[in-house]
Amino acid sequence: MPAAAVTCIDLDYLGLPGAAVAFLVEIPDHEIAHRILVECGPEACRPKLESELARLGIEPDLIDAVALTHIHLDHAGAAGGFAARGARVLVHPRGVRHLVDPAKLVASSRRVHGGRFDRHYGEPIACPAERVESVEHGEVARFGQATFRAVETPGHAKHHHAWLLEHAGGRECFTGDVAAMLVPGTDFISVPAPATDFDPLAWDRSLAELERLGPDRLWLTHGGRIDEAAEFLARARQRVAEEAQILFEVAREPSDESAIERYRGWLHPRAEAAGVPEPMRHAFLGRAFMEMNLAGVRKLLKDRAEGKADAPRG
Numbered sequence: 001m002p003a004a005a006v007t008c009i010d011l012d013y014l015g016l017p018g019a020a021v022a023f024l025v026e027i028p029d030h031e032i033a034h035r036i037l038v039e040c041g042p043e044a045c046r047p048k049l050e051s052e053l054a055r056l057g058i059e060p061d062l063i064d065a066v067a068l069t070h071i072h073l074d075h076a077g078a079a080g081g082f083a084a085r086g087a088r089v090l091v092h093p094r095g096v097r098h099l100v101d102p103a104k105l106v107a108s109s110r111r112v113h114g115g116r117f118d119r120h121y122g123e124p125i126a127c128p129a130e131r132v133e134s135v136e137h138g139e140v141a142r143f144g145q146a147t148f149r150a151v152e153t154p155g156h157a158k159h160h161h162a163w164l165l166e167h168a169g170g171r172e173c174f175t176g177d178v179a180a181m182l183v184p185g186t187d188f189i190s191v192p193a194p195a196t197d198f199d200p201l202a203w204d205r206s207l208a209e210l211e212r213l214g215p216d217r218l219w220l221t222h223g224g225r226i227d228e229a230a231e232f233l234a235r236a237r238q239r240v241a242e243e244a245q246i247l248f249e250v251a252r253e254p255s256d257e258s259a260i261e262r263y264r265g266w267l268h269p270r271a272e273a274a275g276v277p278e279p280m281r282h283a284f285l286g287r288a289f290m291e292m293n294l295a296g297v298r299k300l301l302k303d304r305a306e307g308k309a310d311a312p313r314g
């Protein structure tokens, strides 16, 4: 049985090359091929995704399934457009209702992103309920001889799965945001810690689980293909731990302004030393990114104070 093929499709997300991709997985099966998208980007990028698929000779109605790592709009916003043309949508149980009725997700995203919402995300189309499949941790979707296994991986989001594709060519892990992100064109790992779900202890356990599974390759939604999977997972664990540490420190600053300045003073020199040029620091690690992470750690501290999130032991 021939191996599956994975193609990274750049989405021009935020108008920036390399900012986010969708993965086309083609699985040969006798005379036919199964075609699965892992992630589909925001609705605003669906024209770009569909035109790239068309260049590969694939009309949208040939997509059998869309496997989502989580329902944040930069990963899942375009799912309804494919579901409307017959694709199954595989998602974490907590994500189902937001795909069927995106109104709440849209309202909160509009609050966070304001005027940028329409340009960057676009209003998702609701998925027909009968197309959405709730997939629990450990469940497997089979396509010919290949399988996709859901691996529950909270930390960035509570409703997060990584997908482990096992096929004749090896074991691929589609990590969503659990292996964090790369600033495009560099080797610098940035850690997205949004409210309401950021949880560094859960995140570390998730990465330890991926290390245990030992995939051959990683595929990052914000970063693409990674061949040195074990080395990268170890680095991602370290980056999540140190980012959490600095966020806990800056959250104690008396004002948002001083918190952001202190965070910038820690983050940007590290990125610069790792070869991230100023325009890329501005675009990917700028004020919006730092405000998101500060909100994430504040929400975590509030949840811990209220006993809703694990606190470190000892």
Ligand SMILES: [Zn+2]
Pocket: 072, 074, 075, 176, 177, 221, 222
């Ligand atoms: Zn993301």
